[in-house]
Amino acid sequence: MIGWEYPPFMVGGLGTHCYGLTRSLTHMGVKVDFYMPQTKHGATSDNRNLVIKEVGETTVFPYDRPESNEIAGQFFDVVARYNTLVVAKVKGTYNVIHCHDWLTIQASITLKDLLGVPLVLTVHSTEYDRSGWLHPNQWFIDIERGGMEKADKIIAVSQFTKRTIIEKYGINPDKITVIYNAVYPISEGKKQKLVLFFGRLTIQKGADVFLRAAKKVSEFEPGVRFVVAGAGDLLPELIKQAVDLGISNRVIFTDRLTDDEMKHMYGIASVYVMPSVSEPFGITALEAISAGTPTIASKTAGVCETFHNCLKVDFWDSDEIASKIISLLRHESLSKTLTENGRQEIELFTWDNVAEKTLDVYNGLNTARLKKQLEERERIYELNTAYLKHKKK
Amino acid sequence: MPSICLYFEVHQPMRLNHFTVFNIGANHDRSSDYFNRKLNQEIFEKVAQKCYLPTNKILLELINKYDGKFRVSFSLTGTFIDYCERYMPSVLDSYKALFATGAVDFIEETYFHSLSSLYDDLDEFEKQVHMHRQMIKRIFNYEPKMFRNTETIYDNRIAKKIAELGYKGIITEGAEKILGWRSPNFVYKPVNANIKVLLRNYKLSDDVGFRFSSRNWPEFPLTAEKYANWMSNSSGDVINLFMDYETFGEHQWIETGIFEFLKHLPREAFKHDNLDFATVTEAVERYAPVGEIDVPLAISWADEDRNVSTWLGNDMQMACFNELKNIGIKLKEKSNERLLKTWRRLQTSDHLYYCSTKGLADGAVHAYFSPYDNPYEGFMNYMNILQDLKQRVVL
Numbered sequence: 092m093i094g095w096e097y098p099p100f101m102v103g104g105l106g107t108h109c110y111g112l113t114r115s116l117t118h119m120g121v122k123v124d125f126y127m128p129q130t131k132h133g134a135t136s137d138n139r140n141l142v143i144k145e146v147g148e149t150t151v152f153p154y155d156r157p158e159s160n161e162i163a164g165q166f167f168d169v170v171a172r173y174n175t176l177v178v179a180k181v182k183g184t185y186n187v188i189h190c191h192d193w194l195t196i197q198a199s200i201t202l203k204d205l206l207g208v209p210l211v212l213t214v215h216s217t218e219y220d221r222s223g224w225l226h227p228n229q230w231f232i233d234i235e236r237g238g239m240e241k242a243d244k245i246i247a248v249s250q251f252t253k254r255t256i257i258e259k260y261g262i263n264p265d266k267i268t269v270i271y272n273a274v275y276p277i278s279e280g281k282k283q284k285l286v287l288f289f290g291r292l293t294i295q296k297g298a299d300v301f302l303r304a305a306k307k308v309s310e311f312e313p314g315v316r317f318v319v320a321g322a323g324d325l326l327p328e329l330i331k332q333a334v335d336l337g338i339s340n341r342v343i344f345t346d347r348l349t350d351d352e353m354k355h356m357y358g359i360a361s362v363y364v365m366p367s368v369s370e371p372f373g374i375t376a377l378e379a380i381s382a383g384t385p386t387i388a389s390k391t392a393g394v395c396e397t398f399h400n401c402l403k404v405d406f407w408d409s410d411e412i413a414s415k416i417i418s419l420l421r422h423e424s425l426s427k428t429l430t431e432n433g434r435q436e437i438e439l440f441t442w443d444n445v446a447e448k449t450l451d452v453y454n455g456l457n458t459a460r461l462k463k464q465l466e467e468r469e470r471i472y473e474l475n476t477a478y479l480k481h482k483k484k
Numbered sequence: 485m486p487s488i489c490l491y492f493e494v495h496q497p498m499r500l501n502h503f504t505v506f507n508i509g510a511n512h513d514r515s516s517d518y519f520n521r522k523l524n525q526e527i528f529e530k531v532a533q534k535c536y537l538p539t540n541k542i543l544l545e546l547i548n549k550y551d552g553k554f555r556v557s558f559s560l561t562g563t564f565i566d567y568c569e570r571y572m573p574s575v576l577d578s579y580k581a582l583f584a585t586g587a588v589d590f591i592e593e594t595y596f597h598s599l600s601s602l603y604d605d606l607d608e609f610e611k612q613v614h615m616h617r618q619m620i621k622r623i624f625n626y627e628p629k630m631f632r633n634t635e636t637i638y639d640n641r642i643a644k645k646i647a648e649l650g651y652k653g654i655i656t657e658g659a660e661k662i663l664g665w666r667s668p669n670f671v672y673k674p675v676n677a678n679i680k681v682l683l684r685n686y687k688l689s690d691d692v693g694f695r696f697s698s699r700n701w702p703e704f705p706l707t708a709e710k711y712a713n714w715m716s717n718s719s720g721d722v723i724n725l726f727m728d729y730e731t732f733g734e735h736q737w738i739e740t741g742i743f744e745f746l747k748h749l750p751r752e753a754f755k756h757d758n759l760d761f762a763t764v765t766e767a768v769e770r771y772a773p774v775g776e777i778d779v780p781l782a783i784s785w786a787d788e789d790r791n792v793s794t795w796l797g798n799d800m801q802m803a804c805f806n807e808l809k810n811i812g813i814k815l816k817e818k819s820n821e822r823l824l825k826t827w828r829r830l831q832t833s834d835h836l837y838y839c840s841t842k843g844l845a846d847g848a849v850h851a852y853f854s855p856y857d858n859p860y861e862g863f864m865n866y867m868n869i870l871q872d873l874k875q876r877v878v879l
Contacts, residue, residue: 307506311505311506399858400860402860402861403857403858410504410506411504413505413506414504414505414506414864414868415864417505418505418864418867418868421505422800422803422863422867423799424798424799424800424802424803424863425799425800425803425860425863425864425867427799428798428799428800428841428859428860428863429860432841
């Protein structure tokens with residue numbers, strides 16, 4: 092498996108997914124070599140079926156499209172170097188190559204041809220998502236399409252993402268399987284009058300809408316605080332927005348938080364808001380709900396296709412978001428019912444389930460391969476028969 | 485010889501407008517702001533065309549064809565009658581034509597199809613029954629002898645009150661938890677009151693109401709002939725087939741053959757010497773009670789639980805119910821008829837039904853009947869409106 096991030100170094104759902112998936116897969120007896128860029132934190136494995144192979148040397152870098160050209164240049168170099176190093180480092184025989192998003196696509200394509208084994212690509216987000224569907228960059232799209240075309244099977248994290256892959260990248264729907272993400276439950280803390288946003292501070296995640304809703308809530312509920320957790324290019328802009336709205340004394344910008352800090356935040360928040368413009372899945376919603384925090388999520392988020400016990404909003408509708416935040420703060424009966432039912436429903440979202448379904452995709456590959464071989468043999472047989480018949484005449 | 489007692493509940497709720505926290509106390513002065521006139525009119529007219537008008541026409545033809553031997557009973561809620569008068573008087577006329585045949589009976593209930601029978605005292609309940617009585621008297625010049633509470637909610641206290649009010653009989657669900665081994669096909673009486681009780685045969689009723697078009701059901705397709713055979717082979721005095729009237733053409737679409745089923749039902753029934761039809765009043769007049777039922781905790785015909793958990797099953801529903809009750813207490817200290825009317829309209833049980841979070845099997849039914857995406861939306865909207873009403877009552 093070729094990944095990009097893994098605990099303790101993580102900036103997005105991709106890392107969470109790889110962690111959960113590899114752990115469950117290896118517990119099921121699947122042997123996984125997990126390739127990832129070397130970080131100063133150093134990732135380790137406690138399962139002998141799982142070998143973490145760190146490649147090359149890089150410092151922390153953005154996950155998203157960098158805004159400034161200078162960083163962007165370095166970032167693309169880093170990604171390119173990582174992909175080259177992975178190709179050089181891979182040794183041994185594998186049954187399947189499984190890679191994640193554009194960051195790992197180039198190495199995977201090369202390795203597929205080199206090793207002659209099938210390729211599975213999981214799409215956690217596309218360039219359209221990351222750009223908020225405003226100005227998608229053709230360079231990424233081309234890389235993504237290349238990987239999607241080359242992959243034998245594609246795993247999409249939602250129907251929404253599957254549709255994007257079909258409609259925007261022109262990929263055959265038959266080779267795409269939807270597997271929803273899962274969550275390791277987080278423990279509940281002592282709840283405070285605190286409304287939480289957590290995500291990369293980019294156009295995709297909608298922190299600006301969160302601040303507008305926060306402004307409206309402040310007018311009606313004086314004792315509430317708001318937390319914007321996460322790092323990203325828009326941080327300075329968002330701080331300015333909070334000042335302009337006159338709520339800078341109510342909003343706390345935490346910048347990047349560690350895993351433990353984040354779990355603490357989920358635990359003590361009274362409401363979690365995920366107003367993403369484009370959200371292929373949205374694991375953070377499941378994380379918040381698992382910590383007993385009622386959640387308001389964007390209607391179009393992948394998680395909303397399958398999860399019932401959360402409140403759903405249009406991502407641009409800050410008034411509706413504010414109204415729902417206030418309802419949750421005022422009516423314990425609502426929070427309690429959402430939390431209790433949400434916790435029950437979340438038990439269905441386990442990484443073991445994700446791993447089982449992923450394994451089905453792997454197994455389908457082998458059948459597909461066998462089928463292909465059989466077809467090839469049949470074709471040769473027919474050709475031979477035809478040739479013999481021809482000869483007899 | 486069992487009498488077939490066909491009874492239909494006819495009800496349409498007043499669905500609410502989208503109402504956010506910011507609409508609370510926002511200085512609007514029209515109670516119609518709470519109710520979504522456009523949506524309500526649309527739905528009413530649609531259901532009238534699909535169900536009320538065509539089904540009434542069929543029933544009228546059948547009553548005439550069989551010379552009044554085919555007999556049915558209805559309960560019409562006050563909110564339904566309001567819609568008829570406001571949007572489609574022709575629907576009301578078709579009920580008047582049915583009633584004029586003498587083969588149709590009307591049943592009493594609360595005007596607003598409310599849960600007022602579950603309040604701490606029964607004053608408001610009695611008031612709403614009285615309002616319904618006046619309405620039926622005004623339109624049909626008739627005083628119902630039988631009573632059916634909202635969604636057949638029933639307990640000993642309600643039975644006693646209805647006996648005191650002078651009704652001959654009361655209708656509820658033939659739930660196993662009150663009958664035990666006994667059959668619903670007899671007339672019973674409550675342990676604590678002198679009144680007769682008709683119990684819904686939920687198996688035979690749901691065969692039509694729920695299972696009629698279900699292809700997974702081993703008995704699919706259900707023909708009138710088969711159904712009449714089942715009834716003829718049933719023992720007991722009375723077979724109570726109680727269902728939503730919207731079963732015909734709305735829950736079960738015309739394409740399922742539900743209208744053909746109805747058209748053929750009397751003929752198939754009359755092929756059996758031991759079957760006839762009776763209205764609910766005739767059923768209690770004709771048959772004596774064979775035993776007593778004791779219902780300390782309320783039952784109903786809703787969901788598989790057959791209790792009141794459909795409306796009061798979670799914290800959100802309890803919060804709204806209590807808020808509604810408390811507003812009423814404050815409201816009755818004042819004499820504001822307009823707010824009182826609004827408060828009563830908000831008591832329609834459907835508003836609480838939309839907040840039900842019951843899972844899967846039952847939840848699917850709720851989703852079908854709800855104008856909201858999920859119960860949480862239903863709660864927030866309803867609660868916001870209750871908060872607004874509360875502010876207006878206190879002002």
